[in-house]
Amino acid sequence: MGLDSRMRQTAAAVVLSLSLQPVLAAEFSVGRVEVVFPTDDWREVVLPDKGRAYGGDRGGVIESETKLFIQAPSGEHPGALVLIRANAAGMRSGRMIYSTSCETSEYYFAEGDAGFQARAAHCLVVFPAYASEEVMSKLAPPVVLDWLRSSRAQLPKSMATIWSRHSVSTGTFLDVHVFLTPQAGAADDDTPDVKLPSGVLPQHVRWGRQLKEAVRSSVYSISGKLQIPSMDIKPHKLVLNLNPGN
Helix, strand or coil: CCHHHHHHHHHHHHHHHHHCCCCCCEEEEECCEEEEECCCCEEEEEECCCCEEECCCCCEEECEEEEEEEECCCCCCCCEEEEEEEECCCCCCCCCCEEEECCCCCCCEEEECEEEEECEEEEEEEEEEEEHHHHHHHHCCHHHHHHHHHHCCCCCCEEEEEEEEEEECCCCEEEEEEEECCCEECCCCCCCCCCCCCCCCHHHHHHHHHHHHHHHHHHHCCCCCEECCCCEECCCCCCCCCCCCC
């Protein structure tokens, strides 16, 4: 076998080996949180953050950081936007006490804590898909709107919203806003064991619950590692009855 032939075989083997490698995850940081995305097609945008103010017997500001992460697949529009805000340090003095009410309404699905004088607070909210401009104007924080206008980012026609947040008495907190296409979500086909408001998709609730557990684990872990669940993109199933009389 000649040298050229062996080199071609070696090159082919290298290409095959690379093609069989798993998709690499992307890793970033926000405040105390180490963020790990399931795929490597994400980029970050650092947004202004003046810290989170708190009151009570002693007032102050918790140093925090906010970043927007954009999934940039091969298509024209991003598949998802993930806004993450987390504390960079704990409170200097005192403790936080929370009074919360995380309940489902006719417009969105919610589950989490409800009560008064609690040492921790968590809430997951899942909204239906609406026109992207309406979603961003009503559900996105102002810093995201400012960046979208300045960057002239092109969004898909419609996006759903999933919001998970968790805070504890030490001042450690993590807020994750996810804006994603209706076709994204958890891969399983089972339906959540709750009645969902009109327009709220089961795959988004399943994925939101996965995110909720990831956010909770991040808040209570020393490293703050946040493992973003896999966002499987698949079209809606369209079932046609070709024999209406049957």
